[in-house]
Amino acid sequence: MFARKSLLIMSTNLLDGLLAYVALYFISRDMGPEAYGIIGFAMGFVGLFTILTDLGFNPAHMKRVSEGNDIGTCIGTYLVSKLIFVLILVFFIIGVVAIWKSVLGRGFESTTHELAIYIILGYYAINSIGTFFYYTYMATKEIAKAQIPLVIGTVARTISIIIVALSGFNALALAWAYVLGEIIFLFVSLMMFKGFPIKRPTKHCFKNYYVFALPLILVGISYTIIVNADKVLIQLFWTSEEVGYYFASFRIVQFLLVAAAAVGTLLLPTISGYHSKQDIESIKKTVYLSERYISMLIFPIVIGIVVLAEPTVRILLSSSFYPAVPILVVLPFFVIFEALTQPYLYEVIGMNKPNLARNRILIIMCFTILLNLILIPKDISSIGLKLFGLGALGASIAMVIGYAVGFVYCRYVAWKLAKNPFNPKIFLHLLSSIIMGVVLYELLIFVSIDRWYILLGYSLLGLGIYLCILYLFKEFTRKDFDFVLDLLNIKKMWKYIREEIKKR
Numbered sequence: 001m002f003a004r005k006s007l008l009i010m011s012t013n014l015l016d017g018l019l020a021y022v023a024l025y026f027i028s029r030d031m032g033p034e035a036y037g038i039i040g041f042a043m044g045f046v047g048l049f050t051i052l053t054d055l056g057f058n059p060a061h062m063k064r065v066s067e068g069n070d071i072g073t074c075i076g077t078y079l080v081s082k083l084i085f086v087l088i089l090v091f092f093i094i095g096v097v098a099i100w101k102s103v104l105g106r107g108f109e110s111t112t113h114e115l116a117i118y119i120i121l122g123y124y125a126i127n128s129i130g131t132f133f134y135y136t137y138m139a140t141k142e143i144a145k146a147q148i149p150l151v152i153g154t155v156a157r158t159i160s161i162i163i164v165a166l167s168g169f170n171a172l173a174l175a176w177a178y179v180l181g182e183i184i185f186l187f188v189s190l191m192m193f194k195g196f197p198i199k200r201p202t203k204h205c206f207k208n209y210y211v212f213a214l215p216l217i218l219v220g221i222s223y224t225i226i227v228n229a230d231k232v233l234i235q236l237f238w239t240s241e242e243v244g245y246y247f248a249s250f251r252i253v254q255f256l257l258v259a260a261a262a263v264g265t266l267l268l269p270t271i272s273g274y275h276s277k278q279d280i281e282s283i284k285k286t287v288y289l290s291e292r293y294i295s296m297l298i299f300p301i302v303i304g305i306v307v308l309a310e311p312t313v314r315i316l317l318s319s320s321f322y323p324a325v326p327i328l329v330v331l332p333f334f335v336i337f338e339a340l341t342q343p344y345l346y347e348v349i350g351m352n353k354p355n356l357a358r359n360r361i362l363i364i365m366c367f368t369i370l371l372n373l374i375l376i377p378k379d380i381s382s383i384g385l386k387l388f389g390l391g392a393l394g395a396s397i398a399m400v401i402g403y404a405v406g407f408v409y410c411r412y413v414a415w416k417l418a419k420n421p422f423n424p425k426i427f428l429h430l431l432s433s434i435i436m437g438v439v440l441y442e443l444l445i446f447v448s449i450d451r452w453y454i455l456l457g458y459s460l461l462g463l464g465i466y467l468c469i470l471y472l473f474k475e476f477t478r479k480d481f482d483f484v485l486d487l488l489n490i491k492k493m494w495k496y497i498r499e500e501i502k503k504r
Contacts, residue, residue: 012147017255019158021316024251026165028317031174033244038171039178040247041240042116044231046124049096051220052089053128056213057081058135059349063212065139069205072197075136077205079198082132086125093121109240112171119175126182133189136196149188157181215354222358222365226402230372230395237377238391245324246392248317249331256301256335283347284420290343295426296476298339299433300466302332304459307437311449324392331396337407340426344414356413364406371398425475432469436462 027036061078065071097117100106108114130149137146160177167173234243305312309328313321341360348356375394377387388394414420440462449455470476 012151014255015151016154019154020251020255023158023161024248025316026162027174028248028321030165030168031171032320033241033248034239035171035174035244036247037235037240037242037244038113038116039120039174040231040243041113041235042120042175043123043247044228044235044243045117046093046120047228048224048232049089049092050124050128051217051224052092053082053085053124053131054220055081055085056216056220056354057085057209058131059216059354060209060213061135062139063349064205064208065136069208070199071140072199073202073205074139075196076199077201077209078136079132080201081206081209082129086128089128090121090125093117109235113240115172116175119172119179123175123179123182126179126186130182130186130189133186133193137192145192149185149192152188153181153185156184212354215358216349219354219358219361222361226361226365226368226399229369230376230399233372233376234392234395242323242391245321246327246395248321249324249327249392249396252312252316252328253305253332253335256298256305256332257339283351284418287343287347287414287418287420288423291340291423292425294339294342295423295429296470298336299429300436300463302336303433303437304440304462305332307440307444307462308449308455308458311455315449315452315455327392327396330393330400334396334400334403337400337403341403341407341410344410344420347414347420348410348417351417353413353417356410356417360406360410360413363409364402367405368398368402371401428470428473428475432466432473432475435469436466439465 024036057078061074065074097114108117130153133149134146137143157178157180160180161174164173164177231243231247234246306329309325313325313328317324345357345360348354372395373387375388375390375398376392378389379386390397440458443458443461447454447458449458467476
């Protein structure tokens with residue numbers, strides 16, 4: 001059932017990624033990199049402060065519910081905390097913009113940039129309230145209830161974006177399309193909530209959440225800085241178009257984390273349950289298997305995108321996004337390190353060591369921010385310092401190096417904590433992916449990829465080559481094949497979804 005739940009998350013996230021591609025396709029062709037860059041900047045600016053809507057309470061909620069605490073009290077405490085956190089974010093962003101303009105005497109590139117910030121603030125506020133329902137469903141392992149609202153919200157957002165792009169509206173209308181998607185997501189999440197008890201928050205429960213969340217606050221702050229500061233810095237030192245190139249590339253590779261996200265969100269409550277019973281061997285076995293399947297899945301996709309970066313940009317975006325090709329060659333590698341880190345990250349958190357997760361993200365933040373400041377700007381004129389001036393490509397390099405260092409640290413502390421054995425099969429997956437990539441690169445001499453269906457067929461060819469190589473290495477066996485077929489059984493998946501929705 002763990003695998004089926006993971007597959008459901010991967011499937012919905014994959015659908016989310018495909019719909020994001022569809023939306024990006026229309027944006028790139030009908031609105032261009034500047035409009036998308038404005039949205040990217042607004043999301044980066046507001047996103048820098050979105051830790052205020054979490055403060056470590058999201059994983060704390062999953063942890064405490066999975067430990068068997070009174071669910072009604074947990075839900076009531078978490079809900080009130082969420083609403084307070086959202087209000088804090090709204091007033092904080094309004095205050096920051098006012099100080100930036102009135103006290104510091106600074107401004108934005110245009111009034112559109114400022115207005116986009118306020119609209120995207122609404123997007124994040126509604127999304128944060130929606131995550132109250134999402135993390136409650138994830139804590140109780142009711143995966144269908146968590147994923148269905150996400151899918152419906154994404155469909156609504158995609159349709160809205162297509163209408164905005166085809167109608168010739170500006171970046172602000174595009175921002176409102178994102179808001180509409182979150183409103184639908186929140187509404188459907190609320191409809192699924194029937195049967196859950198809500199009790200009065202208690203001081204003891206809040207303290208229980210706070211104790212677990214406190215070390216993770218720095219994790220949240222560091223993570224929001226990592227994923228948002230680069231876009232703000234690119235806007236500061238370059239242009240909205242450069243932000244658009246980077247933001248579009250990031251959106252393309254973002255869906256690669258679906259496997260890690262699917263496994264990771266289920267690992268925390270699973271490992272927490274094992275840890276409450278002091279069953280260390282089951283924890284190690286779960287982490288080992290999770291790492292194997294994540295590795296088997298993530299390596300060929302990353303290598304495939306790197307090899308096919310040019311036709312991917314040309315077909316999925318447009319010729320106006322050609323400067324994004326070098327970015328798409330570099331950026332996907334950070335996904336490998338982030339994905340392989342996930343099992344060990346949730347292992348240390350599930351074993352009540354959130355401080356180790358905090359240290360890992362702090363390390364990544366320090367490396368990425370330092371490298372961003374060195375690699376993105378051409379110079380810092382106020383102090384006469386000449387720098388690399390790589391723009392969005394520099395941000396991509398910084399991201400990859402930062403996450404590589406974070407992976408090494410997390411793997412080491414997990415070994416110190418639980419003595420996890422090294423998984424040599426990762427190298428088989430890497431080697432098989434490299435061979436696949438070389439073959440695909442050589443075949444490009446004979447194949448002209450100028451349509452999306454040719455790109456899809458070429459990608460499926462690469463997947464076939466990869467699986468054949470794994471089979472020759474005896475790493476992909478009949479047992480694995482039967483396991484995949486069972487997971488893909490639509491009748492069993494539909495039965496699981498129906499049973500879960502009717503559960504309460």
